Amino acid sequence: QVQLVESGGGLVQSGGSLRLSCVATGRAFYTNNMGWFRQAPGKEREFVAVVRTGGSTEYGDSVKGRFKISRNDSPKMTVYLEMDSLKPEDTAVYYCAAASRVWHVETPSEYDFWGRGTQVTVSS
Numbered sequence: 001q002v003q004l005v006e007s008g009g010g011l012v013q014s015g016g017s018l019r020l021s022c023v024a025t026g027r028a029f030y031t032n033n034m035g036w037f038r039q040a041p042g043k044e045r046e047f048v049a050v051v052r053t054g055g056s057t058e059y060g061d062s063v064k065g066r067f068k069i070s071r072n073d074s075p076k077m078t079v080y081l082e083m084d085s086l087k088p089e090d091t092a093v094y095y096c097a098a099a100s101r102v103w104h105v106e107t108p109s110e111y112d113f114w115g116r117g118t119q120v121t122v123s124s
Contacts, residue, residue, distance in 0.1 A: 002026035002113040009118030022096030024077040038092035047106035093117040
């Protein structure tokens, strides 16, 4: 089992920045792939970014060049999402997700554990 707790969400103006954090506790096996997804009202959950053990990363097209994902594996397993040049369309609940193995990083069903989410609101 893995427990994921997100923090760092809030209200920011367009063009601003935020840094999200996700602390993972439990079996390290399930933290090989740590991802961020987001979901806006009335929309499907959208892949944002993933970071693997070793540091390789992938990003969704809508955030490439603006967001950066990173991880620290000790002392606590923590994943960060640095978000710059925020736009109103980035407004959503952001979720942290963990998986031992994924074939398609953008597919939510491939992740084993999820946090409860943190709200990000970008005003125009």
